Amino acid sequence: MMLLVLALGCLAAAGFLLSDFATQPARQRRAAVSRASTYGKIVLRRGDTRSFRDRAMVPFAARMARTVLKLSPRTSVETVSAKLLQAGVGLTPTTYLALKGCSAAGGFGLGVVFGASVKGAAAGLLMGLVLALLGWVVPEYLLSGRVRARREEIRGALPDALDLLAVSVEAGLGFDASITKITENMEGPLANEFALMLGEMRIGEGRADALKKMEQRVGAPELSSFVRSIIQADQLGISLGRILRVQATDSRLKRQAAAEEKAMKAPIKMLFPTVLFIFPSMFIVILGPALLNFMTLFKTS
Numbered sequence: 001m002m003l004l005v006l007a008l009g010c011l012a013a014a015g016f017l018l019s020d021f022a023t024q025p026a027r028q029r030r031a032a033v034s035r036a037s038t039y040g041k042i043v044l045r046r047g048d049t050r051s052f053r054d055r056a057m058v059p060f061a062a063r064m065a066r067t068v069l070k071l072s073p074r075t076s077v078e079t080v081s082a083k084l085l086q087a088g089v090g091l092t093p094t095t096y097l098a099l100k101g102c103s104a105a106g107g108f109g110l111g112v113v114f115g116a117s118v119k120g121a122a123a124g125l126l127m128g129l130v131l132a133l134l135g136w137v138v139p140e141y142l143l144s145g146r147v148r149a150r151r152e153e154i155r156g157a158l159p160d161a162l163d164l165l166a167v168s169v170e171a172g173l174g175f176d177a178s179i180t181k182i183t184e185n186m187e188g189p190l191a192n193e194f195a196l197m198l199g200e201m202r203i204g205e206g207r208a209d210a211l212k213k214m215e216q217r218v219g220a221p222e223l224s225s226f227v228r229s230i231i232q233a234d235q236l237g238i239s240l241g242r243i244l245r246v247q248a249t250d251s252r253l254k255r256q257a258a259a260e261e262k263a264m265k266a267p268i269k270m271l272f273p274t275v276l277f278i279f280p281s282m283f284i285v286i287l288g289p290a291l292l293n294f295m296t297l298f299k300t301s
Helices: 001-024 022-038 052-071 077-087 094-119 121-170 175-185 188-200 207-218 221-236 240-300
Strands: none
Touching: 001 175, 052 094, 077 094, 077 207, 094 121, 121 175, 121 188, 121 221, 121 240, 175 188, 188 207, 207 221, 221 240
16 A cells, blocks of 8 residues: 555656756746846745645655666766757756656556566566566657657758758858848748747857757757857857858758658568568468368368
C-alpha cells in the first residue's frame, strides 16, 4: 500500500511539473505585470507567504534532480542543458531531471504493486525494476529523438534560408537586416534560432559570439560550416554574397546526398519486415493447400 501511495505521489509530482511548465509563460506575464504595478511600494508581510509551488514542489524537484545526478555520474547539468537547448524544449535541467526521477520511481512503485498482487513478491520486484528502467530510459529517448528531428528540420530549411540571405545581401541590405528578412518570411526552428541570434546582437552581443552560440544550440555540421564562413568573411573582409551562395549550394548538395543515402537504405530496412511477416504468409497461402493434400493422401494410403 505504501508503494502504491509513493508511486501515485511520484506520478502526481510529474503531472504537476508538466502543468507548471505549460503555464509558466502566463505566470511570468502576470508576475511582470504585478511587479510593474507595485514598483516602489513597500509591503510588510508576516510569516511565510510563499505559494505551495515555491515551498514544496521546487525543493522537491531540486532534491530529485540531485538524486538523479548521483545515480548517473556521467550526466551533468551542463550536458542536460545543452541537450535541452538543442531539442528546443523550454524545460530547465532541474525540471527535466526531476521528471526523469519521478517517472523511474513511479514505474518502480507501480510495477511492484501490480506484480506483487498478481504473481507474488519476486515477480513484483522484477516488474518494478523493468518499469523503473523504462521510466529512466524513455525520457532520454524522447529527448534524443526531439534533438534529431529538430536538427533534421534545420538542415532541410538551411539552403532556402541561405538563398534568401544571399539575395538580401546582394540587394544591398546589411547582415542584420537580411537576418530580419529570414525571420519575417520563414517559420520553424531555424527561423527561431535566427530570431534569437538577432535579439542577442541587438542587446549588444557581438556578431561572432551570437553566431557561435547559435552553433552550440543547434549542433548541425552544416550550420557550423555557415557560422565559420561568416566569421572568416568578417575577419578577412570577403564579400558575404559570394560566401552565402557557395554555402547554399554546398548545403543543398549535402541535403541531396542525405536523401539519396536514405533512399539506398530503404530496401535493406524493408528486408526485415518482408522476411518476418510477408514471406511466412506467402508460404502459408501457397504451400498450405499442398500440405493438406499430402496429409490427406498419406492418411488414405
